[in-house]
Amino acid sequence: MATVTQERLFGKAIKRREDPRFLTGRGLYVDDVKLPGTTYAAFVRSPHPHARIRSIDPAPARAVPGVLAVYTGEDLRDVGALPCGWMLPGIKVPRRPVLARGTVRYVGEPVAIVVAESPYAARDGAQALAVQYEPLPAVANPRKAAEPGAPQLFEDVPGNQCFYWTIGDRAATDAAFRTAARVVTQSLVNQRLIPNAIEPRACLASYAPATGDLTLWVTSQNPHVHRLLMAAFILGMPETKLRVIAPDVGGGFGSKIFVYNEEVAVAWAARALGRPVKWTADRRESFVNDAHGRDHVTEAEMAFDRDGRIVGFRVRTHANLGAYLSTFAPLIPSYLYGPLLSGVYRIPAIFCEVWGMFTNTTPVDAYRGAGRPEATYLIERMMDRAAREFGLDPAELRRRNLIPPFTSGQPYQTPVAFAYDSGNYEATLNRALELARYQELRKEQAQAREQGRYLGIGVTTYIEACGPAPSAVAGSLGAGAGLWESGTVRVHPTGAVTVYTGSHSHGQGHETTFAQLVADQLGIPIEQVEIVHGDTAQIPFGMGTYGSRSACVGGTAILKCLDKIKEKGRRIAAHLLEASEQDLVFEDGKWVVRGAPDRAKTWQEVALMAYLAHNLPSGMEPGLEATSFFDPPNFTFPFGAHVALVEVDPETGQVRLLRYVAVDDVGRVINPMIVDGMVHGGIAQGVGQALWEHGVYGDDGQLLTGTLMDYALPKADQLPSYETDRTVTPSPVNPLGIKGAGETGTIAATPTVANAVLDALAPFGVTHIDLPLTPEKIWRAVAASRR
């Protein structure tokens, strides 16, 4: 495979090509799509966390003017359950019905769908539907769900335990602890988060009885995954008869990866009614049925030698999976969590146990970072606890434990399965400390304390694992999907190019970055390159966008197509020039005979001849088009170091985030403006987890933070401008040298800000507060320390 050669656009901060439509209100999101004869769906949802359904009477709903149909779980009994796409050894996978039958297990679980002539009539109908419930005892906390006598969700899942999973070497870790000089212990909670992409989920299904074709517009990060699961496992129809279109999608952050109840019920209803059916979630529905994230309860112990070097790490985590398994739920607290527990540190022995627990709460799955933020928060919180106990500077403790640089292609093997691709961890730490003016900050902090002001500094490092791969290994670990990506490049007779990618953009800017890549490789103007994504009728089977994989996996699939096309183009050019292929060089959009610059064929001349086919090498097929699939040999491993400065008012518990410094190494960068933007947004989400966001369930299983009035998303006036920089350590895993940048900010910012706040509270002897660090919790901790 060729590496990138000409670079006119690769690495440039060019403006996004998709923006004009968004800036003028001409984007096309699912709810904007209009079809003649469209009907509207509303869902009836369980108000109970756990109950038996005694009866459902659809008659009052059917009597509402405008209501066309009411369907319940009984009507959908021939429809398959929502499948789970990742199996672990011994895992229990209870049936997750599209519409509940017999029992409901969380607040918001869909019970019936009402279809009407207008959205308002559908809601009237949903309100009129009469459902009789018999409430049952419920449990919301994963640790409590494991206790004897806890309410049981499923007869065939004793103790609510979905799985028990371990990674690492128990005996070696126990031995390390026996000889350790010092051990730091901490119990902590990584709280439940609710993703809240600003566009609510939506779907529109249209069925053509004459052909049997079903078209589904859906807010999806991966339309082919939707098509495969819905056609093969749920609706039982040929994949070829289901077309899934994910047009402009307003943010995902993981929550739009999964196949949900609503899109299946809507597709089924469109087929049953013979009319298009549309559903758009309101925000309250997003809160109760979009898959949630995180929700771990953990006990951790870290063992050190006399010099502050880590010798062992022991982790026991209860992971809340919610009431059913969402599409990739088992993967998140297992293989995307345990293997991250080495961070950027040399840790000789690690052992991690995870109990995956069912509770009467909304299902939990991947949310930006997905497992990696949980691991990073844990490691970095432990490091700060240790630094405080040992009386060491937190940056110095980290420095002592860093893995030395390895950039020559020889990977670093951790004790928890991962072999890191390339890394220079101290370089990002040094740069972050320099950018933050760390030593001066410490002096300012000391001066401020003398004046009764409490500044706190957080310094953390992180590692991230992007572009999950390779497929064969994932398969052996339980994946129900491949982890490659596809691309097709179609050259038109004029030399203009259409690129079909299996990646999906819902804010990432692929229409710009992929075009930069292609224009550079072919030496043609970017205006000659069109990027198509998000439509299963147009693009080859692809895996979509999650895990920061689009540039490193999807981009490489496109690069491989270009290699094939340039190879065929070279043969055509050589034939037309009557030159040897070896004598041709491709530069600036021309094949030129080496040493004879006036003997050349342009990209356009070759493209035209490929289609005229008047004069092609003997036996060559006409046309110029290629499809490729890239299955990477490994994950990529971006890394970095972040620094936060906060001021805490101990009298009110208020935290002000004063500065945020992020130095990331995401490998090579196609468009630095876009990467910076993703880092900014990730930081805001990470700060949100540290300070404000919390999906709170009462012990009775009711969601107490079910609107944006109760669940605190970060706002503009709570955040500073961020200071960002990068180091560049190319990844050897793909020829572009890209590592991935979509989740780094989210992973790093939570522990960085949490550690900064706890650093500010050090004079009060406060060593730990569980997230989010709200004014009330801080005030209580300070007040307790003064008693």
Next chain:
Amino acid sequence: MKLPVRITINGQQYSHEVEPRLLLVHYIREVVGLTGTHVGCDTSQCGACTILLNGLAVKSCTLFAVQADGATITTIEGLARDGELHPIQQGFWEMHGLQCGFCTPGMIMAAYQILERYPNPSEELIRHQLEGNLCRCTGYHNIVKAIQWAAERMAAEKATAGATARK
């Protein structure tokens, strides 16, 4: 029961009979067919539905269409003139003030009122004024920069216009 409404949107007058409970945002999106104004929540938190109603930035999910009877409204579709982006739209493009684009129309309409009231806003003021608009993608950094860019551009345009007028 339906009630008549006459509303001017982006310079064009519309007359319809609507249910009294029809939200203004649904009137704009579903009845008039201008889908640039988005709905992101149901509690007036997110601001994706922000429009200008008689010159004031309001959340159109929190008004009934009948309350806007006789009003003049500008939506995101009405901001560009003769195919030329408004300086605020340009600013969002130049400074990468959007990613998924869903909150963008509301952000731009909110920014319009900020710059009308405060032609030379500080970062702190912009952030405070944007408190009613949520973005999940950008972390607000580049939205603030976009509004600052627009403020400078609009001030420069005003200065040029003033100089031309004095000639």
